Amino acid sequence: MGGQAYAGLNVVAALLLGGAANFALADNLCPDAAGPVALGSAQWNGWGKGLDNTRYQPEPAIRASDVPKLALKWAYGYPNGTEFGQPTIVDERLFVSGSAGRIYSLDAKTGCTYWTYDAAVGSRTAVTIGELARARVAALPRRLKRTLAHLDVIKAPSAAFFGDDAGTVYALDAQRGTLLWKTQVDTHPSARIVAAPTLYNDHLYVAVSSTEESAASTSGYGCCTFRGSVVALDIASGRTLWKSYTVLEEPAPTRKSNTGVQEFGPAGAAISSSPTVDTKRNVLYVATGSSANGIEQSLTDAVVAFDLADGRLRWVKQLARPELGTAAAGFWSSPVLRTLATGNQVLLAGQKSGVVYGLDPDHGGDILWQTKIGVPVVGGAGPSVASAGVAGAAGGVAWGAAADHRSFYVAISGLLAQPANASGSLTALDMTTGVARWHAPAPEPACSWGQHNCWHAQSQAVTVMPGSAFSGSLDGHLRAYSTIDGKILWDFDTAREFQTRNGMKASGGPLDHGGATIVNGTVYVNSGNTLLAFSVSGK
Numbered sequence: 001m002g003g004q005a006y007a008g009l010n011v012v013a014a015l016l017l018g019g020a021a022n023f024a025l026a027d028n029l030c031p032d033a034a035g036p037v038a039l040g041s042a043q044w045n046g047w048g049k050g051l052d053n054t055r056y057q058p059e060p061a062i063r064a065s066d067v068p069k070l071a072l073k074w075a076y077g078y079p080n081g082t083e084f085g086q087p088t089i090v091d092e093r094l095f096v097s098g099s100a101g102r103i104y105s106l107d108a109k110t111g112c113t114y115w116t117y118d119a120a121v122g123s124r125t126a127v128t129i130g131e132l133a134r135a136r137v138a139a140l141p142r143r144l145k146r147t148l149a150h151l152d153v154i155k156a157p158s159a160a161f162f163g164d165d166a167g168t169v170y171a172l173d174a175q176r177g178t179l180l181w182k183t184q185v186d187t188h189p190s191a192r193i194v195a196a197p198t199l200y201n202d203h204l205y206v207a208v209s210s211t212e213e214s215a216a217s218t219s220g221y222g223c224c225t226f227r228g229s230v231v232a233l234d235i236a237s238g239r240t241l242w243k244s245y246t247v248l249e250e251p252a253p254t255r256k257s258n259t260g261v262q263e264f265g266p267a268g269a270a271i272s273s274s275p276t277v278d279t280k281r282n283v284l285y286v287a288t289g290s291s292a293n294g295i296e297q298s299l300t301d302a303v304v305a306f307d308l309a310d311g312r313l314r315w316v317k318q319l320a321r322p323e324l325g326t327a328a329a330g331f332w333s334s335p336v337l338r339t340l341a342t343g344n345q346v347l348l349a350g351q352k353s354g355v356v357y358g359l360d361p362d363h364g365g366d367i368l369w370q371t372k373i374g375v376p377v378v379g380g381a382g383p384s385v386a387s388a389g390v391a392g393a394a395g396g397v398a399w400g401a402a403a404d405h406r407s408f409y410v411a412i413s414g415l416l417a418q419p420a421n422a423s424g425s426l427t428a429l430d431m432t433t434g435v436a437r438w439h440a441p442a443p444e445p446a447c448s449w450g451q452h453n454c455w456h457a458q459s460q461a462v463t464v465m466p467g468s469a470f471s472g473s474l475d476g477h478l479r480a481y482s483t484i485d486g487k488i489l490w491d492f493d494t495a496r497e498f499q500t501r502n503g504m505k506a507s508g509g510p511l512d513h514g515g516a517t518i519v520n521g522t523v524y525v526n527s528g529n530t531l532l533a534f535s536v537s538g539k
Contacts, residue, residue, distance in 0.1 A: 064467025077506030115177030163193025270291030317365030350397030400461030403407025472511025
């Protein structure tokens with residue numbers, strides 16, 4: 001059934017198209033066909049909501065004082081297992097990817113289904129929506145463009161962009177769910193796309209990650225040959241405009257292992273987070289992972305700046321330190337670009353080591369401050385780890401932090417510590433100095449499934465709105481914290497069974513990867529094989 005889109009008008013048609021596997025979908029078809037999808041202000045598009053990846057919703061249509069009243073509005077069950085894709089909401093449409101490869105378009109208000117599309121393999125990226133009209137017009141002859149500039153005659157669809165676990169990028173018609181194009185951006189057998197593509201000026205910027213680290217543990221595997229990269233695609237056609245690697249040399253044979261297997265290098269520097277666009281400097285920022293085989297390169301464990309137009313390397317700030325160890329020095333979360341009260345800008349980056357950096361985008365990523373999050377000393381002064389940060393290694397930054405106009409909200413997963421532990425926390429840092437404003441350790445309630453594998457690590461990406469920061473935990477709890485003092489305003493245990501709008505039983509579980517998204521007074525989050533929507537009093 002791969003590549004089939006479902007937008008049927010009645011149950012019989014949906015059953016004929018989708019078969020038994022889509023019975024739940026057929027029971028939940030929206031009564032009216034989907035209309036065109038238009039971009040607007042009330043949305044959460046892609047991973048970080050905006051080009052700067054702040055994960056900040058300034059107009060949530062809900063007040064912080066109402067957050068304690070949040071209640072379940074509806075639930076939607078996925079038939080094919082646990083989902084990590086973060087919900088995208090544009091024009092009252094909800095788009096989400098699936099670990100089994102199914103992409104969903106739902107009504108964001110009611111949870112009814114407009115269409116689904118089955119990709120060839122699984123997907124975990126957030127979906128990015130873009131309008132194709134401008135790109136299509138740009139490709140026309142100049143004289144024709146001048147004529148059409150005065151006429152509203154070109155009707156091009158909006159597209160839903162996402163990547164899959166085999167290194168392929170797709171563009172679907174956002175209204176109908178039909179395939180517009182797909183492009184293989186990396187042919188390495190271990191290549192995959194974890195991060196949502198970032199769209200700017202008709203270019204789609206795609207970060208390429210890898211599973212080679214897992215393959216390398218297999219006996220007889222000749223590690224390693226994958227090189228991380230960023231690819232720029234034309235959104236109208238899917239054509240590759242440029243590709244820049246984060247390992248500058250091609251891998252070559254190095255030595256043979258103790259079992260006689262030929263090994264290769266250099267390799268690694270996978271990019272697992274969405275690129276950040278700096279429109280002022282015409283720069284694209286990415287944060288890279290570590291070397292795959294210990295052969296260090298200049299762009300591993302780093303924040304890297306590429307030219308938006310041609311992918312040329314602008315600068316790199318390598319942030320590996322010997323005491324961190326190779327695995328701890330890499331990055332999984334996107335750089336965040338923020339403007340300070342002074343008018344200067346800072347590039348914020350959280351490392352798997354638990355060290356958070358404030359970098360200067362005007363001076364090649366020079367370190368303005370760095371803070372190690374553990375058990376913070378609130379109110380310290382100065383830019384160094386010792387004065388603004390903390391002793392100890394409680395854990396590391398996993399999938400993403402968030403920033404409003406005042407603070408940088410960083411969740412910590414103890415599973416990234418060495419040795420690993422069950423702890424988690426949320427810390428608010430002053431973006432100018434790196435000093436902790438407050439620190440909130442995760443509560444330790446009993447997990448609904450018992451104490452086995454009951455972790456309180458907070459690896460899910462953080463989301464912030466005025467007055468409240470949302471952070472999910474591996475114990476299944478989604479919590480809202482006061483941005484003023486870190487007090488918990490709301491706590492919902494998602495790790496239980498739900499009756500869903502599409503008629504199937506579904507269960508929540510640990511919260512990981514994509515965080516909550518907030519649009520039009522509703523908070524959306526994936527848990528287990530369930531999509532949950534919360535609103536004030538469930539209305």
